[in-house]
Amino acid sequence: MPPIIEASAVSKSFRQHKRFPGVLGALKSLFTQQFTEVMAVDGISFEIGRGEAVGYLGPNGAGKSTMIKMLTGILLPTSGSVCVLGRIPHAERSRNARQIGVVFGQRSQLWWDLPLVDSFELHRRIYKIPADRYRDNLARFSEVLALGPFLERPVRQLSLGQRMRAEVVMALLHDPQILFLDEPTIGLDVVAKDAVRRFLREVNRERGVTVILTTHDLQDIEQICPRLIVVNEAKLLFDGPLSLLRSALGSKRRLKLEFAADPGPVELPYAKLVSDAGALKHYLIEREDVSLVAVLSDLRDRADLKDLSLEEPSIEELIRSVYAGGDAQGRMSAAPPRGV
Amino acid sequence: MYGAVAQSAFQTQLAYRSQLWAHIFGQFIQVFFKIAIWQSVFGSLAQVDGVSLPQMITYAVLAGTVLSAWEWARLIQGIDVAISTGDIAVFLLKPLHYPLYLLASECGNLCFRVVAIVVPIVLTVALSYGLLPPASLLHGAAFLVFWALSFLIQFLLSLLFGLLAFWLMTAFSLEWLLQGLLALLSGSFVPLWFFPDSVTALVRHLPFAWIGFYPVAVYLGKLTPPQVFAYLALGVVWAAILGSGVLVLWRRATLRITVQGG
Numbered sequence: 001m002p003p004i005i006e007a008s009a010v011s012k013s014f015r016q017h018k019r020f021p022g023v024l025g026a027l028k029s030l031f032t033q034q035f036t037e038v039m040a041v042d043g044i045s046f047e048i049g050r051g052e053a054v055g056y057l058g059p060n061g062a063g064k065s066t067m068i069k070m071l072t073g074i075l076l077p078t079s080g081s082v083c084v085l086g087r088i089p090h091a092e093r094s095r096n097a098r099q100i101g102v103v104f105g106q107r108s109q110l111w112w113d114l115p116l117v118d119s120f121e122l123h124r125r126i127y128k129i130p131a132d133r134y135r136d137n138l139a140r141f142s143e144v145l146a147l148g149p150f151l152e153r154p155v156r157q158l159s160l161g162q163r164m165r166a167e168v169v170m171a172l173l174h175d176p177q178i179l180f181l182d183e184p185t186i187g188l189d190v191v192a193k194d195a196v197r198r199f200l201r202e203v204n205r206e207r208g209v210t211v212i213l214t215t216h217d218l219q220d221i222e223q224i225c226p227r228l229i230v231v232n233e234a235k236l237l238f239d240g241p242l243s244l245l246r247s248a249l250g251s252k253r254r255l256k257l258e259f260a261a262d263p264g265p266v267e268l269p270y271a272k273l274v275s276d277a278g279a280l281k282h283y284l285i286e287r288e289d290v291s292l293v294a295v296l297s298d299l300r301d302r303a304d305l306k307d308l309s310l311e312e313p314s315i316e317e318l319i320r321s322v323y324a325g326g327d328a329q330g331r332m333s334a335a336p337p338r339g340v
Numbered sequence: 341m342y343g344a345v346a347q348s349a350f351q352t353q354l355a356y357r358s359q360l361w362a363h364i365f366g367q368f369i370q371v372f373f374k375i376a377i378w379q380s381v382f383g384s385l386a387q388v389d390g391v392s393l394p395q396m397i398t399y400a401v402l403a404g405t406v407l408s409a410w411e412w413a414r415l416i417q418g419i420d421v422a423i424s425t426g427d428i429a430v431f432l433l434k435p436l437h438y439p440l441y442l443l444a445s446e447c448g449n450l451c452f453r454v455v456a457i458v459v460p461i462v463l464t465v466a467l468s469y470g471l472l473p474p475a476s477l478l479h480g481a482a483f484l485v486f487w488a489l490s491f492l493i494q495f496l497l498s499l500l501f502g503l504l505a506f507w508l509m510t511a512f513s514l515e516w517l518l519q520g521l522l523a524l525l526s527g528s529f530v531p532l533w534f535f536p537d538s539v540t541a542l543v544r545h546l547p548f549a550w551i552g553f554y555p556v557a558v559y560l561g562k563l564t565p566p567q568v569f570a571y572l573a574l575g576v577v578w579a580a581i582l583g584s585g586v587l588v589l590w591r592r593a594t595l596r597i598t599v600q601g602g
Contacts, residue, residue: 069429072433073432073433073598074429074432074433074597074598075597075598075599076598076599090598093432094435094436095435097433097434097435098435102433104430107425107426107427107429107430109430109433109434111348111352113352113355113356114348114351114352114355118348118351121344122344122345122348125341125343125344126341126344126345126434126435126436127435128341154355
């Protein structure tokens with residue numbers, strides 16, 4: 001099956017007016033025309049097949065949003081090409097728009113002053129959604145995401161979590177083939193994050209909607225996206241399944257144990273002690289299959305255990321280890337591109 | 341589809357009820373203020389430059405309230421906000437033409453303001469001071485057409501100024517510039533009859549004149565039927581020129597968004 005999204009050697013650079021500091025500098029900026037080129041996306045290529053769920057991951061400023069904007073046709077690549085559903089997105093923006101759904105975590109597409117349901121209704125008429133399709137979709141989505149209690153409320157009165165759920169629903173009302181999400185869980189609390197993630201997974205698995213989401217939260221990827229694309233400083237670092245990245249990097253989780261008083265040495269067969277401050281001990285766990293439950297059951301006899309936590313490596317840590325391990329990087333670029 | 345946009349703009353206005361009351365109140369004061377000025381200007385004179393006081397009161401209500409019902413400044417401010425926050429990109433994501441979307445939405449706003457502000461004021465003034473009827477059935481019908489044209493030209497001018505904010509980065513000064521031009525050149529306050537002849541020759545042919553002056557001149561029967569059609573045609577030509585200006589500017593603006601990211 002041909003890929004649904006193709007990016008080949010895509011680059012995007014922005015020209016920024018060079019500014020000079022201070023009052024004299026401000027005057028100077030008025031009369032000079034100096035620019036600095038900022039590279040936001042640098043020679044990135046990938047292909048995404050129909051029905052995939054792909055996480056586009058990177059730290060802030062890595063060029064994630066820029067890529068999404070190019071794929072949705074809001075931005076024109078400086079060089080290279082993008083192709084979505086067989087079309088060049090910016091050249092056929094309107095036709096493209098009818099078949100994709102887009103959610104920006106930091107930008108609302110709802111009509112601020114209208115009741116939520118009126119925003120949906122307006123969306124129906126702009127996208128010319130058949131009435132029965134619209135009714136079915138709205139009923140189904142608002143049930144799963146529990147929009148019922150605030151459908152009649154003006155959007156400006158909604159909480160961020162409610163609003164994001166509504167944004168996702170609106171982006172799906174016209175049955176798009178691809179759903180793009182730019183930081184859909186940013187700023188949400190745990191409950192709202194979980195609701196959005198579960199919904200996106202369902203939309204991908206059950207409706208077959210191709211999902212591409214940018215995030216800097218690894219949890220988003222783990223729960224929604226089998227495939228991961230990592231970018232940093234405008235360049236592609238990794239493309240493949242998350243498990244491959246983990247094992248390639250030997251990524252470690254950090255286990256923190258806090259005791260009421262210093263218990264003396266505590267040995268765990270699968271964990272390496274990295275710091276011991278008596279009552280507070282840090283371990284690193286390399287094995288993938290060790291769960292928090294396993295740790296807990298090993299420690300069940302220790303009545304003085306006050307608290308424990310098992311932390312996933314953050315995206316920043318992962319990227320740091322990509323840079324640190326030259327060997328791992330070699331293995332990664334050998335990873336076969338998927339979805340072809 | 342654009343009908344839905346107009347309808348929701350109308351509904352959005354309803355969301356701000358307290359603002360509406362303040363607006364109605366302000367508009368009432370303005371109208372009575374203008375009438376008071378014209379009354380003192382005319383004093384005991386029956387006519388000034390061939391215009392009578394009742395005509396002038398009708399002029400003040402038509403040009404000052406009916407034809408100025410639409411809030412052009414809000415359009416410019418809205419575009420400015422959309423540009424500075426980058427929300428304008430969202431409109432590129434929808435299967436919509438942004439200028440047409442704005443036109444539809446402003447039609448909704450105009451309808452709302454006609455119902456909420458124009459109708460009460462016209463009725464009040466008609467009952468208290470008396471308003472002249474249109475000079476003839478033809479002039480009355482022509483006025484409605486000129487009214488629509490007046491709105492279209494105001495909309496296109498404001499959109500043109502609003503889109504300039506893409507390059508000048510400040511809509512505020514543009515708004516002031518347009519406000520000055522409109523106040524002076526549209527005849528919405530002082531009719532062009534009272535301008536010196538040398539100035540009128542120019543001002544009569546600028547698009548601003550179709551916003552306030554010509555529609556009321558038509559209503560009061562100051563133009564003969566052939567003149568009505570001639571000026572209607574000229575106004576349509578102006579609207580077409582402004583419309584193509586908007587399209588060109590919008591094309592360049594989209595290019596700017598897509599190339600430079602806003």
